[in-house]
Amino acid sequence: MPRGERPLDPDGGPLSEFAARLRKLREQAGRPTYRDLARNAHYSIATLSSAAAGRQLPSLAVTLAYVRACGGDEREWKLIWRRAADACTAAGTSVDGDSEDREKKGARPPYVGLAAFGEADAGVFFGREKLTGTLVEHLKEKRLLVLFGASGSGKSSVLRAGVLPAFPGVSSLAFTPGPHPLEECAVRLAARADADPGRVRAELTAEPHTFHRMVRQILARQQEAGSAADELLVVVDQFEEVFTVCRDARERERFVASLVHAAQVPDSRTRVVIAVRSDFYTHCTRLPGLVDALPHAHHPVGPMTAEELRAAIVQPAARSRLTVESALLTTLTADAHGRPGALPLLSHALLETWSRRRGNALTLAGYRAAGGFEGALTQTAEEFHRALSDSRQRAARRLFLRLVALGEGTEDTKRRVPRQELDGGPDTEFVLEQATRARLLTADGDHVEIAHEALIRCWSRLGGWLDEDRGQERLQRALTEATTLWESLDHDPDILYRGVRLAAAQDLPRQALTARERAFLDAGVSAAREEERRDRRRLRRLRRMVGALAVLLVCAVAAVGFAVQAQDTITRQRNEAVILRAADESVRLSPQYPSLAAQIALAAYRQAPQERTRDTLLSTLSVASAGPRLTGRTPAGHTPAVTADGRMLAMADSAYTVLWDMADPRRPRRLATIDGDGAGLNFVEFTPDGGTLIGAGGDHTLRLWDVSDPMHPTLLSKRPTGHSDAVYAVAVSRDGRMAATSSYDDTVRLWDMTDPARPRTLDTLTGHRGNVKPVAFSADGTTLASGSDDRTIRIWDMTHPQHATLAVLKGHRHFVDALAYSPDGRTLLSGSDDHTAKLWDISALPRHRELGELARHADIVAGVAFAPHGRTAVTVGVDGTVNAWDVTDRTRPAPLAVLTNPGGSVKEVRYLAADGTILTVTAHRSVQVWYTDLDRVLADACDRVRDPISRAQWSRHFPRLDYAPPCPRHT
Known part of the structure; x- marks a missing residue:
């Protein structure tokens, strides 16, 4: 029998009236026990019974849970609760914040968020x-x-x-x-x-x-x-x-x-x-x-298996007597499985879901409200940033940039900063306190650091700050180190900046510097002024000596000839050093000051036309289209696809794919956005006619869209890939009749694409002993190449019904990450984690041989491509370089250009046109377009100029060289 309830106070006012209506609703539902109500509402028995006790008004969340369990109308009860709340407020009666909400505030979460598990967390460490x-x-x-x-x-x-x-x-x-x-x-x-x-x-x-x-x-x-x-x-x-x-x-x-x-x-x-x-x-x-x-x-x-992920999700909740909704468990496992570096995102998403739990249940609705897998971290960071005033937002930007160590051929990492390096102003202290409370930062008595490097990867606003200020941050980081050294040596004047370094540091915004750094720069300026005064006094003394030296003029004539010659040599060498330094500086300046950087690079090339100034000119005048968000005005994402004519670009990122018109790479035009149902696509590819877009990713699903009308793309097909792990890449044959998908399950699957609305599985290719990554069809479609973490490349026979292996190419010392066929299909280009790219002769399969090695990268070669005419190729790497090669003689590939990306690592590369126009994607998901045709760059260089280089700017970058602006028609 249901337990009887204590009678209500007839003079209890709005509280008694509200409780009476709840009790009546329960009677109409057949008087279920509070145990049954708790099971359906996911709130404790005590919380639900006190809601109808008439002692205080329950929260809206508890009320609706009670109503839902009794089968009532939630919309009607929202109005009833608001009227009761207004009446209680008017009568001076407290409205319950919900006893269970108080339990939430006092309860210890079973998940640690971005922070690493410690010894004290061993009891909730599973998986x-x-x-x-x-x-x-x-x-x-x-x-x-x-x-x-x-x-x-x-x-x-x-x-x-x-x-x-x-x-x-x-x-x-x-x-x-x-x-x-x-x-x-x-x-x-x-x-x-x-x-x-x-x-x-x-x-x-x-x-x-x-x-x-x-x-x-x-x-x-x-x-x-x-x-x-x-x-x-x-x-x-x-x-x-x-x-x-x-x-x-x-x-x-x-x-x-x-x-x-x-x-x-x-x-x-x-x-x-x-x-x-x-x-x-x-x-x-x-x-x-x-x-x-x-x-x-x-x-x-390595990444956790699906079973380990389930244990990491469910068992900490069970220890705290919580339940995990089955739909939430399935979604979390699918989102995290096979993704390296996913654990802090998973833990943070679970922590945010826990804070939004319904009763004792962690629900899919709470997970989605928190922002999803990557979105939970982004949402937390954005909520923290949005709550700050303008001045505190600027302080947050300065603080977070100081807490990042910029990568040198590697991804950016977090930086542990002593508190004495930070200015102790009220804005900084407030931002530090709020960021720590939001679990974005960790702070102890002496140091501050970012809670986890996942924040650097996933918070696009921070990535945008880093892209905008990368060169400035390197300069400021060097200034911080110099300041610390200066203070440690008791303000030794020999440590102070002078000359070009002092001038460059003075260009840094004063508000971005700490009081210690400003003091260091001020001391450097004072020392420079004192040195100038000493130089002027020395010059006056020298002038007075000129009269006395006149009598020695005849004797010195012979010496003068040698001195003039030596002076010419010294001047020429000095000018060349100044020009090369200015050329390198133009690359650093290009993201923030494109007009000034273009003029410096062009002037440097004209003053000293050589390989180094040519490369910096090409690097500086690349068309940078960086955007921190997929919804911005410029292309961004991590997976690119380009049509055969180079006129349309697809960029996939998270749950969306955006189509862009690239007819004019300087002004890309957004065409449409494709909703990928939260798939998180790993790879997209156009069919050769550009009418169909194929995508696959971590949810083991193959999707095809009709993009023949790029303004109105439509979904043609959505079907399981059959892979047991995430798909890494997709390739399409030249005739568009066959596609291949590679996967971390060590296999390649072939697809019949004759009818894009009904793709059909043809075969599963096995033989690799590690993750299969890049796949590529030859131009005639007779062979397929696949690269793997087992350090080999396999060539498959597409003309044979059994699709047998024709050859296994061995030679790389690490994972194979990129593949590209030459247009004639006789040569294969591969890129690897061993920092090299290799050319292979596959013209007489099964016989094959290694032709030449392209080994100019200092880190992983992440992307390779052949130009449409086949005479040049390009390789890109994590070291931030884009290398163009002359491969006319495949046995002796020759470097054409070494371009530098000031934003860091480059992950993908595609050719847009036969004239050497290249599209790349950086580690921060921004898109850049490069021109390797020097004549075209020289002809268009001055189009980037808005304001002519001033005499002061010229003197700073080209000291002692005659003022010669490179674009006179703009002056």
């Missing part, structure tokens, strides 16, 4: 049990572990919440290196050994064996104090900081030597774990102390 066990066994057998993984793969969490708790009887020491890893190490050791940090650092610098002796001393002190620990487990997290923020190569090598020696010495009492981002693997191989140990010590961290 990595297998990896944790593997790492623990490795550490028990060996004393050195180097953990590689993508940013966001969970390295820090598995070490702190998984590995460390697995060694309960071992003393641990965990830290990040920072800009001075030896000093950080010395401070941590000295605190344990009760020693002087300065003396410990001096000993570590002089002798790496000191680390091992200090560990023994620490363990001996602990045993005297009654501790049973006889070993020390050292965890060095975010090891990439020794490359990104540590500038002293000698200190870096000493730090690594200390760690490796402590782990490998015969009587070692130390176990060392190093966690480093995978894109810094090649950096680690350059450290003498580490490279020999890597083969036996390294271990990769």
